[in-house]
Amino acid sequence: MEMGKKEKVETSEELTQSHGEVTVCTCPATGEKLGEFSVNTVSEVEEAIRRAKMAQPLWKEMGLSGRIKKIRKIRDYIMEHLDEIAQTISQDAGKTRVDAMMTEVVPACMAISYYCRKARRFLKPKRLGAGNIISYAIGKRSKIFRSPFGVVGIISPWNYPYTIPFSEVIMALLAGNAVILKAASETQAVGHLLKATIEAAGLPRDVFTYVNLAGSLAGDAFLEGGVDKLFFTGSVAIGKYLMKKASETLTPVSLELGGNDPMIVCEDADLKRAAVGAVWAGIQNAGQSCGGVERIYVDQKVYSDFMVLLKKMVESLRVGPDQDFNVDIGAITTRRQMETVRRHIDDAVARGARIFARSQCPLDKNGQFLPAVVLSEVDHEMLVMKEETFGPVLGVMAFETIEEAIRLANDSHLGLTASIWSKDRKKAVKIARHIQAGAVTINDHLVSHGFAETPWGGFKQSGIGRTHGELGFAEMTEPQCIVNDILPFARKQLFWHPHGKSVYNGSKGISQFLYGRNLGERLNGAYKMLRVMPRMFRSGL
Numbered sequence: 001m002e003m004g005k006k007e008k009v010e011t012s013e014e015l016t017q018s019h020g021e022v023t024v025c026t027c028p029a030t031g032e033k034l035g036e037f038s039v040n041t042v043s044e045v046e047e048a049i050r051r052a053k054m055a056q057p058l059w060k061e062m063g064l065s066g067r068i069k070k071i072r073k074i075r076d077y078i079m080e081h082l083d084e085i086a087q088t089i090s091q092d093a094g095k096t097r098v099d100a101m102m103t104e105v106v107p108a109c110m111a112i113s114y115y116c117r118k119a120r121r122f123l124k125p126k127r128l129g130a131g132n133i134i135s136y137a138i139g140k141r142s143k144i145f146r147s148p149f150g151v152v153g154i155i156s157p158w159n160y161p162y163t164i165p166f167s168e169v170i171m172a173l174l175a176g177n178a179v180i181l182k183a184a185s186e187t188q189a190v191g192h193l194l195k196a197t198i199e200a201a202g203l204p205r206d207v208f209t210y211v212n213l214a215g216s217l218a219g220d221a222f223l224e225g226g227v228d229k230l231f232f233t234g235s236v237a238i239g240k241y242l243m244k245k246a247s248e249t250l251t252p253v254s255l256e257l258g259g260n261d262p263m264i265v266c267e268d269a270d271l272k273r274a275a276v277g278a279v280w281a282g283i284q285n286a287g288q289s290c291g292g293v294e295r296i297y298v299d300q301k302v303y304s305d306f307m308v309l310l311k312k313m314v315e316s317l318r319v320g321p322d323q324d325f326n327v328d329i330g331a332i333t334t335r336r337q338m339e340t341v342r343r344h345i346d347d348a349v350a351r352g353a354r355i356f357a358r359s360q361c362p363l364d365k366n367g368q369f370l371p372a373v374v375l376s377e378v379d380h381e382m383l384v385m386k387e388e389t390f391g392p393v394l395g396v397m398a399f400e401t402i403e404e405a406i407r408l409a410n411d412s413h414l415g416l417t418a419s420i421w422s423k424d425r426k427k428a429v430k431i432a433r434h435i436q437a438g439a440v441t442i443n444d445h446l447v448s449h450g451f452a453e454t455p456w457g458g459f460k461q462s463g464i465g466r467t468h469g470e471l472g473f474a475e476m477t478e479p480q481c482i483v484n485d486i487l488p489f490a491r492k493q494l495f496w497h498p499h500g501k502s503v504y505n506g507s508k509g510i511s512q513f514l515y516g517r518n519l520g521e522r523l524n525g526a527y528k529m530l531r532v533m534p535r536m537f538r539s540g541l
Helices: 042-061 063-080 082-093 097-123 133-137 163-174 185-199 215-225 236-247 271-287 303-315 335-350 402-410 425-432 469-474 501-515 519-537
Strands: 022-026 033-038 126-128 140-148 151-155 178-182 208-211 229-233 253-256 261-265 293-299 354-358 373-376 393-399 417-421 439-442 477-485
Touching: 022 185, 033 185, 042 151, 042 178, 042 208, 042 215, 063 082, 063 097, 063 163, 063 185, 082 097, 082 185, 097 163, 097 271, 097 469, 133 140, 133 501, 151 163, 151 215, 163 178, 163 185, 163 469, 178 185, 178 215, 185 208, 215 229, 215 236, 229 236, 236 253, 261 271, 261 402, 271 293, 271 303, 271 393, 271 417, 293 303, 293 402, 303 354, 303 373, 303 393, 335 354, 335 373, 335 393, 393 402, 402 425, 417 425, 425 439, 469 477, 501 519
Parallel strands: 151 178, 151 229, 178 208, 229 253, 261 293, 261 417, 293 393, 373 393, 417 439
Antiparallel strands: 022 033, 126 140, 140 477, 354 373
């Protein structure tokens, strides 16, 4: 995989040794072998974490200006290799080059620019206002400082193998952490491309380390090896296991565990826009988007008209390998995911659903292609409506009232994103506030993941924590409160020892002064408080 010349930098290459085990990557669209990549051992990962712990303090002490100067080199590298990066993502994950460029490369460029520009504000100490006059009286002022965790471990998925880990790596590094990244085994060509991208910054040795380890071993290796925080994107089952494992050491975790996202189409929606939006957000990347549309609820008054438009859109989709850009949907990344999609469709049909629309699909046995499918007459007993299908399938139901639509949309153990489609934006926002999801978009869907400023994460079993934006950046640091003393001439606090009746009365007076039910009670409290305050300035006990 030729990526052009790049600056030679210090890395942790010596950690990667040949043990005979390799990961073989093939193109899902053609079956072509893309390469073999050495697999790390658990002991090598533990060694990488140990070295990262030693390197991180110096990286932190470099200061934010120094870190930004390094990180900005990464954007220069991306700009020099735009086509190569998109091509590699397309080949390794099976998606179209338009998908690769628009949903992975462009967001990466926007993210690095945003975080370099905003990091100073995100990390700036924040002065806390006094809760009441007593804070002033006893001479205290507080500030919140942001401290990096130390070593951040990141375990990333195969569906957006470049952009999902990219933002997390950039935020972690800018915040002053060292990073250990484990990319998905299924997309190691992209993982190594991302490694080259980050190393273009010329980071100090061991501040960033890329490892290739089986997913079944990675979580235990990271947590037992001693990462200070773990970021994981993947399945609910594995997320629960990692959270339980992390509890043994109280290691903080941030989990993004997928979704089964609803789309509500109101009577007054722009139906053509809604249909086009549903197809893009539900079927682009072959439906392999954790925040993509999977369930559509349409007002019964416009249901038939919407379905006509949706059918026309889906049946016109071009599915196949991206040879000349003139293709809309690429391949399914893994064969296991193909089986999951087929199982969900078969279950729905067996339970009474009807295949309302289906795109054409190439018959090439070397390519992992599935047609885009719209299912009508579905219900919430079917897998497509209650589990994450993660494929090019849309289930559509009609509703009679907005209250019913909200109930159906919230009838899920997942709550990552959702969308409301209406020309009345005020009404749409009002509906959105009743939806149990981490991000709700009006007249669009899925797009918020590409915006660096919008936090990403979900309700319920879609995970805990956030990535992206100021909330996501905050996840890379721990808040530390420094309470400063501004009365250096005071000898002690009014409530320090020795205690006595006057100290008790003075303490009682504080509550009466602040919260007395009438003026007399407050004045009496102030008198008691002021009587005891001189002891703050007397020496001795």
